[in-house]
Amino acid sequence: MSVIKVNNLTKTFYTFSRREGITGAIKDLFRRDYRELVAVDHISFEVQEGELLGYIGPNGAGKSTSIKMLTGILKPTSGEMEVLGYHPFNQRQNYTRHIGVVFGQRTQLWWDIAVVESFKLLAKIYDVPEKEYKLKIKELSEILDLAPLLNTPVRKLSLGQRIRCDLAASLLHSPSILFLDEPTIGLDAVGKDSIRTFLREINANTGTTIILTTHDLKEIEELCKRIIIIDHGKLIYDGGLDRVKNLPGLKREISIDFSGDISAKELNNLFGGRIEFKQESERHLYASFSPAEITAVEILTSIVGKYPVADVSIAEPDIEEVVMKIYREGITGHAA
Template identity: 50%
Template sequence: MDAIQVQDLRKEFKAYSSRSGLKGAFRDLFTRNYKIVPAVNDISFQVKQGEMVGYIGENGAGKSTTIKMLTGILTPTSGKIIVNGMNPHKERERFVQTIGVVFGQRSQLWWDIAVQESFRLLKKVYKVSDADYNDHMDHVIKTLDIEPLLDKPVRKLSLGQRMRCELAAALIHNPPLLFLDEPTIGLDVLVKLKIRDFLKEINEKYNTTILLTTHDLTDIEALCERVIMLDEGNIIYDGALKSLKEHWAEGKEIQFEFLERAELSRLEELTSGLQVKWDLDEKNQVFTALTGDDEESVSQVIARTVAGYKVKDVKINEPSTEEIIRNIYERGMA
C-alpha cells in the first residue's frame, strides 16, 4: 500500500510588484501588478508504507511547499494528493491524527511551560489513552534521552535538546507517517547520530514511513535508500541513492604513499593503456590516481603500481553524495 500518492501536483503563487513613485503607490491601492510563479510543477511520485525517502533540492526548489501540501497546510493549485488514504486539505481533522510533522525552524511545543506539560496537552489533542501513551512514550523518552528535560520550560533548552523533544512530541500518537523538514539543522554530531539511530529504530519497529527533507546529505546517506531530487519545482531524479552514485560518480581517487622515491613519469608508464590520470601532492609526497568507478579499473591500477614500487599506504576515496549532487545541479542531468 502507498502511504503517499501524488499525481500532477502543482502549486502557484502570485508575486506582487510595486510601482515606483507616489503616483504608482496610489495606483497600487486599486490595482496591483503581479505575475504567477510556479513553486511546484506538475510532479508525480509514490511512497510505499514503511519507506524512508529523502526529498532533496536547493533552496527554492519547492521542497517545503510540497511538504506543506502533503500535510494539508497549503491547498494545491491543481493535481491529486492521497496521503494515508485521505485528501490532506479536505479531510484535515481526521488526517492529522495519522501524521507527525517536525519543522526544524518551527516549534510545536509551548515556549514557557515544561516539556511534559506540552506532551500532556498534545496527548489530549490526539486523544491518546493513558495506557497507549505510557507504553509508547516511555520508550521514546528513554531512547531520545530526554527524561532529564521533561520538567524544564522549552525556552531553557538548547537547540539539540529542543529538537529531540520536538521529535518526541510528533510521535505521541505513534503516527504511521512522519514528515521531517530540516530536523537536524544546526545540531552537533552526537545529537544528529542519536536522532538518526532513533528514526531507524521506529522505522524497523513500527514500519513508520518517513519523508525527510534536509540539506545535510549525511542524514540522507544514513537513513534513506531512495531519494527524490527537486530542481525549480520539477523532479529531476527519483530512484535509489546507490544508483545515483553509480551513474553520476566521476570515478575514484586512489592515493598512494611509497616507501621509496617515485616519479610521475614512471607511474604513468606502469599504468599506460588504462584510463587513469596521475597527480602529485609534492608537500606530502602523496600520489593520486583518478580512475574509473568500476572495480576492474581500480584493481588494475593498484596491481600495476604495487608491481613497480613498494607501497607504504593506499587509500581509495569515492566522491561524496554531496559532491555528486552538486555536480548534477551545476551541470544538469544530461
C-alpha cells in the same frame, strides 16, 4: 499497500515585485506587477507503507512546499493527492491525527512551558489514553534520553535537545506516517548520528512510513533506499539511491595528507590521468575521480604502498552537484 498517492500535484504562488523608488511605489499602488511562481509542478508519485523515502533537491526546489501540501497546511493549486485515504487539506482535522511532523527549523512544542507539559497537552489533543501515553513517554525517554529535559521549558533547550523532544512529540500518538523536514539541520555529527539511528529503529520496529527531506547526501545514504529528487518544482528522479550515486561522470573527491612532501604531477603520472590530482600544499592533495572508472580503494592501495600517507578523508558529492548532473544530462529514470 500504498499510503501516499500524488498525481500531477501543483502549487503556484503569486508574488508581486515592487518597483524601485518613490515613483515605483506610487505605480505599485495602482497596478501591481504580479509574477507567477510554480513552486511544485505536476508531481506524481506513490509511497508504500513502511518505506523510508528521501525527498531531496536544492534550496528553493519545492521540497518544503510539497511537504506542506502533504501535511495539509497548504492548499494545492491543482492535482490530486490522497494520504492514508484522506485529502490532507480538505480533511485536515481528521487527517492530522494520523501523521507526525518535525520541522528542523522550527519547534512544534510550546515555547514557554515545560517539555512534559507540551507532551501532556499533545496527548490530550490526540486523545491518547493515559496508559498508552505513559508507556510511550517511558519508551521514547529511554531511546532519546529525554529524562533530564522533561521539566525544562523549550526555550532553554539546545538545538539537539529540542529536536529530540520534537521527535518524541511527533510520535506520541503513534502516527502512520512521519514527515521530517531537514530534521538534522545544524546538528553536530554525534547529534546527527543519534537521530539517524533512532529513525532507522522507528521505521524498522513500528513500520512507520517516513518521508525525509534533507540536504545531506550522507543522511540519505544511511537511511533511504529510494529517493525522489525535485528541482525547479519538477520531479527529475524517482528510484533507487545506487543509480544516482554511480552516475557516470559524477566526481568524488579524496583528501590525502602525506607525512612527506609530494607532487601532484608525480601522482598524475602514476594513474595515467584517470585521476585528477590537485595540489593543496606540499603535503596535502585532492584526488578527484569518477567512481565508475576507479574505486577509492584502488586509488588508496596504489598510493599507500609507495608514499607516506598520514591521513585520508573521502568527500561525497553534494546534493547540488548530483541534481545539476541529472538536470543537465536528463537521465530521468522513473523507477516503476
